[in-house]
Amino acid sequence: MSVLVAPSLLSADFGDLRKDLEMINSSDADWLHLDIMDGVFVPNISFGFPVLEYVAKYCTKPLDVHLMIVQPEKFLDRFQKLGAMSVNVHYETCTHLNRVIQEIKNLGMKAAVTLNPSTPVSVLEEVIEDVDMVLLMTVNPGFGGQKFIKSSLAKIGRLKKMILEHNSKALIQVDGGVNFETAPLLVEAGVDVLVSGNTVFKADNPLETIKKLKQL
Numbered sequence: 001m002s003v004l005v006a007p008s009l010l011s012a013d014f015g016d017l018r019k020d021l022e023m024i025n026s027s028d029a030d031w032l033h034l035d036i037m038d039g040v041f042v043p044n045i046s047f048g049f050p051v052l053e054y055v056a057k058y059c060t061k062p063l064d065v066h067l068m069i070v071q072p073e074k075f076l077d078r079f080q081k082l083g084a085m086s087v088n089v090h091y092e093t094c095t096h097l098n099r100v101i102q103e104i105k106n107l108g109m110k111a112a113v114t115l116n117p118s119t120p121v122s123v124l125e126e127v128i129e130d131v132d133m134v135l136l137m138t139v140n141p142g143f144g145g146q147k148f149i150k151s152s153l154a155k156i157g158r159l160k161k162m163i164l165e166h167n168s169k170a171l172i173q174v175d176g177g178v179n180f181e182t183a184p185l186l187v188e189a190g191v192d193v194l195v196s197g198n199t200v201f202k203a204d205n206p207l208e209t210i211k212k213l214k215q216l
């Protein structure tokens with residue numbers, strides 16, 4: 001199976017969102033990645049429900065939601081109503097991670113847990129069999145266009161080992177600094193899903209860029 005590609009809307013042109021959504025719809029992208037920020041968990045604020053409702057209406061690709069917010073459990077039903085395919089919650093924001101994972105699944109969505117670069121994969125030992133996906137941040141969350149943190153490559157190996165040991169079906173997703181230099185290394189390391197903001201949306205030819213990422 002070729003690697004899945006999920007362009008991150010954070011780097012889109014919000015002055016002409018319709019155009020970028022049409023590009024995504026006609027592309028080989030597998031999912032559209034949506035970064036939700038609250039200015040508390042991360043030092044930035046992105047977009048909220050008025051924008052998301054528009055995106056959900058026009059986007060024909062499955063929506064992969066990345067919640068960089070405190071108390072993510074408060075909004076899970078809103079994302080279900082929006083039609084989200086998957087919800088990523090940060091380990092660092094969930095005191096009762098097991099409960100949050102079950103709530104996401106009970107709402108019929110795929111449950112994913114996200115780790116900051118400084119959080120070790122070992123914290124997932126007790127939930128790895130329950131999650132559909134693990135998202136490893138390869139930059140500090142909050143902004144697009146940052147530099148890939150190299151130590152993430154070894155972390156992917158440790159996560160892969162844990163997944164195999166537990167016979168888990170969890171996919172490995174990475175987010176941050178994915179470009180044509182880092183993506184081949186990530187695919188080689190066993191990543192299943194590449195999130196990419198700047199590399200896709202700031203490219204001269206985003207359609208071709210998505211196609212090339214998928215061919216890695």
Ligand code: DX5
Nearest residue numbers: 008141142144145177197198
């Ligand atoms: C950062 C977000 C990313 C961001 C990635 O906190 O989670 O999804 O859009 O952007 P690039 O691919 O430009 O690093």
Ligand code: ZN
Nearest residue numbers: 008035066175
């Ligand atoms: Zn993201």
